[in-house]
Amino acid sequence: MAAVQLKPEQEVAMATLTIDGHSVTVPEGTTVLEAAKKVGITIPTLCHHPDLPPQGICRLCVVEVEGSFLLQTACTYPVKDGMKVRTNSPLVRESRRTTVELMLARGDHNCPTCPRNQNCELQTVAESLGIREIPFQVLRHPRPKDMSSASIVRDPEKCILCRRCVAVCQEVQGVGILFPVGRGFATEITTPLDRNLSEVACVNCGQCVLVCPVGAIYEKDDTNRVWEALADPSKVVIVQTAPAVRVSIGEELGLPPGSITTGKLVSALREMGFDKVFDTDFTADLTIIEEGHELLQRMKTGGTLPMLTSCSPGWIKFIEHYYPELLDHVSTCKSPQQMFGALAKTYYAQKAGIDPKDIYSVSVMPCTAKKFECTREEMCGESGPDVDVVLTTRELGRMIRQMGLDFANLPESDYDDPFGISTGAGVIFGATGGVMEAALRTVYEVVTGKTLPSIDFHPVRGLEAIKEADVDLDGVKVKVAVAHGLSNAKVLLEQIKRGESDYHFIEIMCCPGGCIGGGGQPIPTTMETRAKRIRATYEADRSLPLRKSHENPAIKKLYSEFLKEPLGEKSHELLHTTYRRRPLFQQRI
Amino acid sequence: MNACSTAPTLSTETDKQIDRVIEEYKDEPSPLLEILNEVQHIFGYLSDDMLIAISEKLSIPTSQVYGVATFYSLLSTRPKGKHIIRVCESAPCHVMGSESVLRAVKDELGIDLGETTPDGLFTLESTSCLGICSVGPAMMVNDRVFGNLTREKVRLILRRYAKDKEASVS
Ligand code: SF4
Ligand code: SF4
Ligand code: SF4
Ligand code: FES
Numbered sequence: 001m002a003a004v005q006l007k008p009e010q011e012v013a014m015a016t017l018t019i020d021g022h023s024v025t026v027p028e029g030t031t032v033l034e035a036a037k038k039v040g041i042t043i044p045t046l047c048h049h050p051d052l053p054p055q056g057i058c059r060l061c062v063v064e065v066e067g068s069f070l071l072q073t074a075c076t077y078p079v080k081d082g083m084k085v086r087t088n089s090p091l092v093r094e095s096r097r098t099t100v101e102l103m104l105a106r107g108d109h110n111c112p113t114c115p116r117n118q119n120c121e122l123q124t125v126a127e128s129l130g131i132r133e134i135p136f137q138v139l140r141h142p143r144p145k146d147m148s149s150a151s152i153v154r155d156p157e158k159c160i161l162c163r164r165c166v167a168v169c170q171e172v173q174g175v176g177i178l179f180p181v182g183r184g185f186a187t188e189i190t191t192p193l194d195r196n197l198s199e200v201a202c203v204n205c206g207q208c209v210l211v212c213p214v215g216a217i218y219e220k221d222d223t224n225r226v227w228e229a230l231a232d233p234s235k236v237v238i239v240q241t242a243p244a245v246r247v248s249i250g251e252e253l254g255l256p257p258g259s260i261t262t263g264k265l266v267s268a269l270r271e272m273g274f275d276k277v278f279d280t281d282f283t284a285d286l287t288i289i290e291e292g293h294e295l296l297q298r299m300k301t302g303g304t305l306p307m308l309t310s311c312s313p314g315w316i317k318f319i320e321h322y323y324p325e326l327l328d329h330v331s332t333c334k335s336p337q338q339m340f341g342a343l344a345k346t347y348y349a350q351k352a353g354i355d356p357k358d359i360y361s362v363s364v365m366p367c368t369a370k371k372f373e374c375t376r377e378e379m380c381g382e383s384g385p386d387v388d389v390v391l392t393t394r395e396l397g398r399m400i401r402q403m404g405l406d407f408a409n410l411p412e413s414d415y416d417d418p419f420g421i422s423t424g425a426g427v428i429f430g431a432t433g434g435v436m437e438a439a440l441r442t443v444y445e446v447v448t449g450k451t452l453p454s455i456d457f458h459p460v461r462g463l464e465a466i467k468e469a470d471v472d473l474d475g476v477k478v479k480v481a482v483a484h485g486l487s488n489a490k491v492l493l494e495q496i497k498r499g500e501s502d503y504h505f506i507e508i509m510c511c512p513g514g515c516i517g518g519g520g521q522p523i524p525t526t527m528e529t530r531a532k533r534i535r536a537t538y539e540a541d542r543s544l545p546l547r548k549s550h551e552n553p554a555i556k557k558l559y560s561e562f563l564k565e566p567l568g569e570k571s572h573e574l575l576h577t578t579y580r581r582r583p584l585f586q587q588r589i
Numbered sequence: 590m591n592a593c594s595t596a597p598t599l600s601t602e603t604d605k606q607i608d609r610v611i612e613e614y615k616d617e618p619s620p621l622l623e624i625l626n627e628v629q630h631i632f633g634y635l636s637d638d639m640l641i642a643i644s645e646k647l648s649i650p651t652s653q654v655y656g657v658a659t660f661y662s663l664l665s666t667r668p669k670g671k672h673i674i675r676v677c678e679s680a681p682c683h684v685m686g687s688e689s690v691l692r693a694v695k696d697e698l699g700i701d702l703g704e705t706t707p708d709g710l711f712t713l714e715s716t717s718c719l720g721i722c723s724v725g726p727a728m729m730v731n732d733r734v735f736g737n738l739t740r741e742k743v744r745l746i747l748r749r750y751a752k753d754k755e756a757s758v759s
Contacts, residue, residue, distance in 0.1 A: 193655050
């Protein structure tokens, strides 16, 4: 069972203070920012992020505290009993305005051409403070955009030095690629040795993109490549949509977090002109069959254990850079996206009588790392890349807005055959613990030949850092663990390195919350929105008639018509892959 | 960060020296700064490869080591020339014409602030007040101070340093 250590209830001292004349009582140690929220007062913030430790860097959140000579930063200042706070005095407003004016005077803030236009925290505060001109000389610090990465673009001219990206990359992901260099006006956030992002050990997770308040880090935009393909009559343009996109795309188009919009998503893609709309959930089911059998084979033949999942390309790049000595633990299964890609240009091309060279394969993913994944050499077949281009949820949202579609009122429609039928097991791939639960649903029944009494594996669900469970397969005990976010993954990897890991199977997802919290998801993506998307994911699972991968009739057909058997020759050729050691720095030639 | 890195490009001698420095300072309260300072002292500057080696040996992300190396002005990530010229940029010298002194140095050496001549002889930097405002505009070459500068004087001083490669200008 999950190891939740609840602290015994402690007596917490309370403090009563007044904020703008409103009295509020909160536990001592609460910040002024949080206390103000309790009485309905929103203090503007920029360097502060709800999921990251407070930093007190930008000084936008300043307030007046009676008896204190200096303005204090509400995001870090702890309340005290009897304190009197003013959050909106002329002095406070003036200070905030100057802070924002100085930010706007540094670099290039030309909003209409910025990827964060209308979804930018700096823009929002500038508007709410009524800033109409910049009384300072604008100082450009001309620096080219870093476009080297297949996944992420950095535009240092828009950076406001809030350091949220530094915190997320170092603390949440344990990668530590972004860091401030230089000082004073010349300070900037950059990579180790100021190299291009593609030359350092960035895993392309895009978590920095999600926390950046402005347009200084964002996904590489591939929408034009897709528009071009859609306009090319010689191409059969097919699309697959990841499990996590159906519960998040709505947020890009004005719906509240946690909306399930599977049918509308399919309709929108048809409207855009895709020839076939398929579901990555189908190959998620296929992954379970292959990976489940791989686990059983490793257990039977004394293979390397624990086996680590391989669906998350950010995680794969991480282990290739930082723990290459553990690569034998990683399942050889390709990710569902790449299994789909490989089958689309072989099995599907054959079945539909299309020359694979005419197929243009698009994938819609919650993930920036998938953009890199589809460019890996191992992911290319005889007729070019298995997946031609990856769009993030945000990019698809942008395209749908460009189309002028009224997304909320689109009719519901179904995915196309043969990659349209899927199960609840495929759906839950989007949430942390989902791959594990889907695998257990199948492995249990394959091993025991019995039907699961209850198919919900609650111990592996939820946002807890590391989850574990023991499963009894008719006398065979299987011990599993689940980690999301690479810092959490590191804990389990260090255990393996020390020889202290007694798990059989570990699911690792690069992004906090799993794919629903991926770096390509709508902004904001916070722990709060993640929880809502997870709830929607399990709701979608419950609503499906089939909830176990091995019961998917289209999967059965795929094996009988084409693959023959799990881990068979065809599977090895198309559905499995290899990994490699990657250096921390790309050698410069 | 552990695991594999680029093929080592540091000579074994350099690598050993870095190991010795780390051994000496590793228990200090802020070992990274001490170590960078000492390595810089030995080699004159901190090369990319040295920073990578230090980061690996201390298991600190290279980004952070690089951040520290670029934050402190006494540390340098670029090789410096034999002679370091520091032109005073404070207000009194400015009034007395430090701009034209700076331009004279730039013209004479063909380099900009922060740069080093291709022959490795001179590095040009600016500095805050040297405390000799009465004789501004002023500059330092290595640890010698020169005041009451004119374009002509700057040229003479630099030519003397350039000629006397051993730097014993009197
Ligand atoms: S970062 Fe924000 S303020 Fe700056 S250009 Fe982009 S939208 Fe405008
Ligand atoms: S994409 Fe991930 S690994 Fe790369 S810089 Fe951003 S947070 Fe760090
Ligand atoms: S890149 Fe974005 S998150 Fe990082 S410091 Fe700059 S503004 Fe903040
Ligand atoms: S939000 Fe408080 S200092 Fe930045």
